[in-house]
Amino acid sequence: MSRALVIQLARLGDLLQSLPAITQLHARYPETQFDLLCPSHLSEVGRLFPGIEKVLEWDGAAWQRRALAAQQDLRAEHLVEVAASLTALAPDPYDCAYVLNQHRRALVAGALLARKVKGPFLHGPLGETLTPWAAYVRDVAQRRLGQRVHLADAFCGLCGVSPPGCVVMLDPPAVRLPGDLEPIGKQGAPWIALIVGAGEAERFVPMEVWRRWMTSFLASMPQGRVVLVGTERERAAEMQASLPSSALGRIWDTTGRTSLSQLAAVLARCHRVIGSDTGPLHLAAALGRPVIGLYFARARVHETGPYGFHHVVWQAEGLERKNETWPIDETIAAIHEQGHHAPVGWSVWTSHCDTWGAYYAPVGQSAIPPREREVLWHELEPALS
Known part of the structure; x- marks a missing residue:
């Protein structure tokens, strides 16, 4: 073999x-x-x-x-x-x-x-000539081109295979959680996981935004619960510092307390996961959880939006700065299934998948697959297209 x-x-x-x-x-x-x-x-x-x-x-x-x-x-x-x-x-x-x-x-x-x-290179690790797919990914990153081929599908191109045309999901791991975290996902609904931080500080959702989000969500859904996930324990504690005690009784803080396997188990128990473009958001999507993404600070929905179906991403129009207005009420309305709207400075997108991989379409419009993806596959990997 x-x-x-x-x-x-x-x-x-x-x-x-x-x-x-x-x-x-x-x-x-x-x-x-x-x-x-x-x-x-x-x-x-x-x-x-x-x-x-x-x-x-x-x-x-x-x-x-x-x-x-x-x-x-x-x-x-x-x-x-x-x-x-x-x-x-x-x-x-x-x-x-x-x-x-x-x-x-x-x-x-x-x-x-x-x-x-x-x-990525045609002639070994010391080569200088990029393969067509590697050159495309580099140009998108360096020149900020409009990316319509998802990064995950570009990885397929790098390997010489076509996109799967379907969504492959991970099975939740069978791991034991700390005893006080066992109730997560078992009583009350919905359970919403908030990703406290991100791999890069510029992608941190401001703490005040998360405070306002938790306050509004818990007020609008008496049975709702919030699960804080990530590694940033001090940040999570500060986020909760000014919340009323009635709200704290409905918040489970897992930050800094779980291994990656335990994090996966926690996310799999939640009804939705919300956060910026960061690893736990993509882990939740891979586990089959519907996610809500807040994309800003150079994060772009068409490049790294959560892979799969039924995900929603609010994309900031000014990628290099964080908007003063955040889609707090809008994301809560989406959890209530009351539609998807975008405040000034944001657009809202939903995820889809077809033969050419993942793509996002504007909410309220027909989910027409972007023609650019098929054209690029014919151009960069004609043997597969």
Whole structure:
């Protein structure tokens, strides 16, 4: 049996965006064993991926220490340590590595762990010529072009496979939650998860916005409950500081208390998840939860909107700044299923999926698939289109 390694060394959101590509690789090569190399702290999520036999853990901090030591004074023992680390990761080389990052560490890992590499560059890790899909993704990121091919589908292109044409979901992990968190999702409804922070500070929804949101939501839904998720415990505590005690009795604060597997279990129990463009939002979407996204600060719905059906994203028109007006009442109305409206400075979109992958259409308009996606697939990957 041939063996292949998928390499994704970026953040949680990028790892989850890799799921369609992994799904399609497994479907195209059913006799191949697919393993995954991802950052150590994300390995719990990687083990939830269907089609992945084994997860290899990349200790980014250790590799950075080795690189710094080698830069200062390259010695033979450094090379011995590197060789030993690689052997521990993969004693036998893989037949092929699919590299989904343009980071040099991912490219080098692919070259060292596999006989053949398919990824961003045409001529190995030291090459300069990008593949067509890698060049497209780079141009979108650098020149802020209008992106209509979703990043997850572009990952499919990088691997030489077409989008799955359907939504692949993760099964919630069977893990035990801390005892005081066990009631989540069991009494009252709806349970709404709020993602407190984000991977980048510029994507933090202001705390005052979250305070106003919780106050309005709990007042409008007597049986509603709020679950705070993320790692930012101090921020979550400050968000709750000025709320009345009656509201606090309906808020479950899980921040900083759950592993990634436990976070997945918590999100799977919630009726909706709301937050900015960040890893837990994409984890919720992958678990089949309908999500509400607040996209601003360079986050763009067509590029990284939650993958799947029935997701709603409010997109700020000024991407480089946070709007003074936030869709607080509008998102609550959406939970009430009272329609989707956008305040001044925002537009609102809903998610869809077809043969060419995920796409978003404006609320209130026909969900007509954008023609640009099909054109790009014919241009960049004619053998698949």
